[in-house]
Amino acid sequence: MPASHTGERRADARRNIESILDAATACLAADADASVADIAKAAGVGRVTLYGHFPSRADLIAAALDRTVDHASELLDSLDLGGDPRDALRVLVQEAWSSLGGLVALHDAAARALPAERLRRAHARPMRLVEELIARGRDVGVFRTDQPAGWLGAVFFSTIHAAADEVHRGQLDSAQAGPLVASTLLAAYTLP
Amino acid sequence: MPASHTGERRADARRNIESILDAATACLAADADASVADIAKAAGVGRVTLYGHFPSRADLIAAALDRTVDHASELLDSLDLGGDPRDALRVLVQEAWSSLGGLVALHDAAARALPAERLRRAHARPMRLVEELIARGRDVGVFRTDQPAGWLGAVFFSTIHAAADEVHRGQLDSAQAGPLVASTLLAAYTLP
DNA sequence: AATAACTTGAACATCTATGTTCAGGTTCTT
DNA sequence: AAGAACCTGAACATAGATGTTCAAGTTATT
Numbered sequence: 312m313p314a315s316h317t318g319e320r321r322a323d324a325r326r327n328i329e330s331i332l333d334a335a336t337a338c339l340a341a342d343a344d345a346s347v348a349d350i351a352k353a354a355g356v357g358r359v360t361l362y363g364h365f366p367s368r369a370d371l372i373a374a375a376l377d378r379t380v381d382h383a384s385e386l387l388d389s390l391d392l393g394g395d396p397r398d399a400l401r402v403l404v405q406e407a408w409s410s411l412g413g414l415v416a417l418h419d420a421a422a423r424a425l426p427a428e429r430l431r432r433a434h435a436r437p438m439r440l441v442e443e444l445i446a447r448g449r450d451v452g453v454f455r456t457d458q459p460a461g462w463l464g465a466v467f468f469s470t471i472h473a474a475a476d477e478v479h480r481g482q483l484d485s486a487q488a489g490p491l492v493a494s495t496l497l498a499a500y501t502l503p
Numbered sequence: 504m505p506a507s508h509t510g511e512r513r514a515d516a517r518r519n520i521e522s523i524l525d526a527a528t529a530c531l532a533a534d535a536d537a538s539v540a541d542i543a544k545a546a547g548v549g550r551v552t553l554y555g556h557f558p559s560r561a562d563l564i565a566a567a568l569d570r571t572v573d574h575a576s577e578l579l580d581s582l583d584l585g586g587d588p589r590d591a592l593r594v595l596v597q598e599a600w601s602s603l604g605g606l607v608a609l610h611d612a613a614a615r616a617l618p619a620e621r622l623r624r625a626h627a628r629p630m631r632l633v634e635e636l637i638a639r640g641r642d643v644g645v646f647r648t649d650q651p652a653g654w655l656g657a658v659f660f661s662t663i664h665a666a667a668d669e670v671h672r673g674q675l676d677s678a679q680a681g682p683l684v685a686s687t688l689l690a691a692y693t694l695p
Numbered sequence: 696a697a698t699a700a701c702t703t704g705a706a707c708a709t710c711t712a713t714g715t716t717c718a719g720g721t722t723c724t725t
Numbered sequence: 726a727a728g729a730a731c732c733t734g735a736a737c738a739t740a741g742a743t744g745t746t747c748a749a750g751t752t753a754t755t
Contacts, residue, residue, distance in 0.1 A: 320730090347714090356732085367713080459675070462669065465674075469668075470661060494650065495650070495691050498690050498692075538742065539744090548702080551702075551703065
């Protein structure tokens with residue numbers, strides 16, 4: 312067991328940690344109640360090894376969630392959201408969908424295992440981008456100002472979530488989801 | 504134990520069944536993982552009594568969900584949704600929020616304990632109303648037709664759900680939620 | 696008041712998943 | 726090559742929930 316370690320981990324340990332996080336992401340997406348044993352097996356690793364790296368099931372899920380959100384955030388942060396906020400919204404939605412859409416299932420699994428506060432923390436980074444865009448759109452005068460900004464932000468994630476559900480149900484093609492969500496949000500953010 | 508019964512149940516049995524469903528609704532709203540023991544205690548009833556009426560935890564949750572949805576549906580079915588579809592949407596949203604908004608928590612609890620198919624079945628009845636309204640609004644030419652009708656329907660529930668979350672987080676006043684949701688949906692359903 | 700329906704707490708039987716320990720085997724690293 | 730870091734399966738301890746059984750007490754119903 313690696314136990315508490317300050318310096319660098321050994322190469323095989325790092326490899327295993329990645330495998331475990333990969334497996335957790337996949338298993339939890341397929342079944343939100345996947346057990347630690349399932350995940351360890353999918354990672355090709357002993358259960359004890361897993362517990363050596365992640366103290367508890369909740370820690371594991373939190374780590375998997377953080378990693379995917381960080382990955383996505385890195386990509387989203389690099390986006391150029393200047394210009395017309397409406398175009399920026401389309402870009403942001405499309406990229407958010409590409410990088411996060413398939414991982415809504417992981418988020419749902421995390422919602423069952425983690426306290427709500429921890430969940431919000433994971434949302435925080437991408438939420439910042441959305442809020443900034445909304446604020447700018449309102450300043451420029453193209454997004455509506457008669458509703459709380461926080462509400463518009465909530466609608467953003469809610470709509471992506473809805474699209475993920477529809478795709479999961481086979482009612483919507485994943486490739487069409489991005490533009491569809493963007494179109495809906497654009498309408499919701501501007502006054503009729 | 505009442506066991507399999509064809510005729511009428513005794514008065515105290517009926518009373519207890521209602522108490523149990525009330526307690527289940529309340530407990531599950533407060534904690535989606537409330538145990539059968541918790542619910543029985545809250546109902547002022549022995550655990551054995553509960554199992555006498557509901558074979559399993561899942562059956563109990565399904566019954567509680569069905570009852571609340573039926574209640575709400577009865578009310579919604581009685582609504583006059585004629586006239587301008589935009590006004591009808593406002594009315595429908597407001598009433599749906601009043602009767603269902605506080606019960607999203609129960610729905611979430613059911614989502615953990617019941618198969619997805621069973622969940623959809625519960626949605627079906629109110630969904631029909633929404634779909635009819637959307638169809639009529641499109642026929643009349645006030646709602647957009649460039650998106651799948653099913654998607655617009657999904658957005659309806661998704662947005663109500665989002666509002667419930669915001670209220671639950673204390674970010675939104677329950678009384679303001681109805682108009683807010685209606686306003687958002689109206690924008691989402693009409694072309695800019 | 697008699698009977699059948701209903702309720703009750705306590706105890707029991709499972710079951711499932713988590714998390715830990717151990718003794719011995721691999722694989723990095725220097 | 727030597728030692729440390731790491732991995733492993735098996736076994737164990739625990740815990741919490743579900744669902745069932747029982748024997749005795751209540752309550753509604755006719």
